[in-house]
Amino acid sequence: MASNPGGVDELNAAALVAGLRTYFRSGTTAELSWRRQQLRQLRRMLAENEPRFLQVLRQDLHKAPQEGFMTEVSALYGDIDHALKHLKKWARLRRASTPIVAQPAKSYVQPEPLGVVLIIGAWNYPLQLLLSPLVPAIAAGNCAVLKPSELAPATSALVAELLPRYLDRDAFTCVEGAVPETTALLEQRWDHILYTGGGRVGKIVMAAAARHLTPVTLELGGKSPCIVADDANMEIAARRIAWGKFTNAGQTCIAPDYLLCTERTAERLLPAIEQATREMFGDDPQRSADYGRIVNRAHAERLAGFLADGDVIFGGQVDVEERYVAPTLMRNVSVEAAVMQEEIFGPILPVVVLDDFSKVEEFVNGREKPLALYVFTEDDSTADRVLSRCSSGNACINDCMMFMTAHDLPFGGVGSSGMGAYHGEHGFRTFSHFKAVMKRRSILDLDLRYAPFNARKFKL
Ligand code: NAD
Numbered sequence: 001m002a003s004n005p006g007g008v009d010e011l012n013a014a015a016l017v018a019g020l021r022t023y024f025r026s027g028t029t030a031e032l033s034w035r036r037q038q039l040r041q042l043r044r045m046l047a048e049n050e051p052r053f054l055q056v057l058r059q060d061l062h063k064a065p066q067e068g069f070m071t072e073v074s075a076l077y078g079d080i081d082h083a084l085k086h087l088k089k090w091a092r093l094r095r096a097s098t099p100i101v102a103q104p105a106k107s108y109v110q111p112e113p114l115g116v117v118l119i120i121g122a123w124n125y126p127l128q129l130l131l132s133p134l135v136p137a138i139a140a141g142n143c144a145v146l147k148p149s150e151l152a153p154a155t156s157a158l159v160a161e162l163l164p165r166y167l168d169r170d171a172f173t174c175v176e177g178a179v180p181e182t183t184a185l186l187e188q189r190w191d192h193i194l195y196t197g198g199g200r201v202g203k204i205v206m207a208a209a210a211r212h213l214t215p216v217t218l219e220l221g222g223k224s225p226c227i228v229a230d231d232a233n234m235e236i237a238a239r240r241i242a243w244g245k246f247t248n249a250g251q252t253c254i255a256p257d258y259l260l261c262t263e264r265t266a267e268r269l270l271p272a273i274e275q276a277t278r279e280m281f282g283d284d285p286q287r288s289a290d291y292g293r294i295v296n297r298a299h300a301e302r303l304a305g306f307l308a309d310g311d312v313i314f315g316g317q318v319d320v321e322e323r324y325v326a327p328t329l330m331r332n333v334s335v336e337a338a339v340m341q342e343e344i345f346g347p348i349l350p351v352v353v354l355d356d357f358s359k360v361e362e363f364v365n366g367r368e369k370p371l372a373l374y375v376f377t378e379d380d381s382t383a384d385r386v387l388s389r390c391s392s393g394n395a396c397i398n399d400c401m402m403f404m405t406a407h408d409l410p411f412g413g414v415g416s417s418g419m420g421a422y423h424g425e426h427g428f429r430t431f432s433h434f435k436a437v438m439k440r441r442s443i444l445d446l447d448l449r450y451a452p453f454n455a456r457k458f459k460l
Contacts, residue, residue, distance in 0.1 A: 013184040016173060020116045020143040023170040029141045030113060032091060036084060038138045038167055042131065043080045045166035046073055049158070053127060056154035060126060061248065062293035062323075071248070072128040075404070079132050082407045082424055083139040090139065090428045098438065105440040111432040113141030115191030120182065120205065122196040123295055124251040124345075126152030129219075130159060133194045134172075136427025142192075143171040147185060149197075150178040151295050190214050192431060196253075198343075199416055217420030217430055219253070220413050221343050224370040226256030226400065227360050227386060229377035230265050236398070237376040238272030239279075241349075244374070244400025246277060246327045249292035250347035254372040254394065254401050257344050259351040260360050266353050270329060273349075274314045277327045286317070286324050293323040294346060300325055303346040309337035310350060361389040369393070369415030374400050393417045 028034055046053065050073060057068035096107040117137050121130035130148050137144045146163070148156035160174040175181055186193075186208035195205045196219040209216045226244075228237055245256050261269060281288040294300040303325045304318040315328030325347055333339055333350040340350060354360065364373070373392035375383050383397045393413035394403050403409050412421025422430050448457055
């Protein structure tokens with residue numbers, strides 16, 4: 001299957017899905033040897049073209065090659081290697097007990113692939129967020145269509161070029177495009193849709209899926225709080241927060257969105273964050289080779305608009321032409337202001353100062369459930385209390401974002417930050433159906449359950 005160089009006019013989405021479904025029904029994709037081979041091919045695609053992938057990530061988002069490698073390419077190697085290592089175990093039959101009324105029999109759970117799945121990616125990690133869900137989709141034995149984000153055009157074009165050269169063309173297709181192409185794809189009946197992006201489009205995806213009773217995984221966003229207690233190690237916290245917030249110029253779905261702390265903490269923490277940021281990107285981050293750019297002009301302008309919502313402590317420079325927004329820390333922001341109402345998704349970190357640390361849970365719980373929650377404290381009971389009282393998709397104690405590195409942790413949102421999860425075996429489960437099977441034999445057929453239910457069988 002080829003992608004659609006001619007755009008939506010050349011995209012016959014119905015024929016595309018029908019072709020993939022026919023191939024799926026041939027049973028080829030169910031073979032573990034085929035799945036392994038496709039995973040190895042995906043790895044080869046990345047390894048043989050690594051410099052090109054790092055180059056398109058720089059083109060789309062000015063990612064430093066080291067950052068592109070760390071957060072996108074090497075994360076994918078990890079996903080693939082983990083899937084190859086555990087595939088046999090994930091795909092095995094799971095024995096279950098059989099009750100006495102059903103004896104003699106064997107009961108087991110048999111994982112089976114769902115069929116033809118759609119994966120819609122976002123632009124901020126345009127490679128990783130597209131291919132990371134593909135790994136479990138392959139491991140579980142599915143055919144898939146990938147729809148990369150049109151806002152990262154260089155990465156989208158490279159995936160569309162290389163995918164058919166490495167993977168089985170009868171099973172995988174990359175469809176490039178924007179709203180018209182995505183709309184055409186969403187009209188089709190899929191066996192699963194995994195969508196990464198904002199909640200507004202998430203609702204469109206879910207409504208389209210509902211027409212066909214298609215299950216969805218929605219990897220959305222939200223305002224992820226970063227809570228710093230008075231007893232935190234301020235130096236370490238500042239470094240990790242600056243890294244979590246300013247990597248990829250803040251365009252990370254799990255970046256800390258805002259800081260929550262007391263005045264006593266703010267006095268020590270904010271200068272330490274400024275210092276940590278200078279150490280990473282120098283006095284003028286615009287000239288740093290390691291600092292990213294905002295994906296497009298419109299988003300740079302949107303971020304510039306937030307700067308009027310409070311006092312800028314450091315940063316605040318914007319160069320829309322260059323899509324540059326400096327790492328910025330803000331104070332005295334009203335909780336009613338846009339910067340505290342909308343997901344920031346950029347390198348601006350507002351600080352909300354509470355008069356008493358005990359109010360953090362109330363503050364967090366007064367808002368939508370976030371995708372991530374961070375709490376910095378040296379006291380386990382403080383961390384336990386915050387985590388047990390506040391719901392979030394994922395959480396990290398004394399760091400930001402690092403849960404992403406653990407293959408055995410499910411990655412997903414809750415409430416308005418999403419539904420369903422993937423990564424490691426959780427991804428395999430997302431793209432599989434776990435079929436309950438009972439295997440009986442034709443011996444010993446007690447007539448107790450068959451009518452007529454006379455007094456000989458039952459006395460109520
Ligand atoms: P988006 O919702 O604008 O776009 C995502 C995809 O949807 C794109 O492929 C796009 O072509 C398609 N799309 C856009 N408008 C559409 C429409 N009207 N109909 C059908 N399809 C349409 O999201 P975005 O701006 O790319 O990403 C930003 C958001 O994504 C943030 O909220 C962020 O937190 C979230 N995000 C979440 C994760 C996660 O893993 N949970 C990762 C990255 C980003």
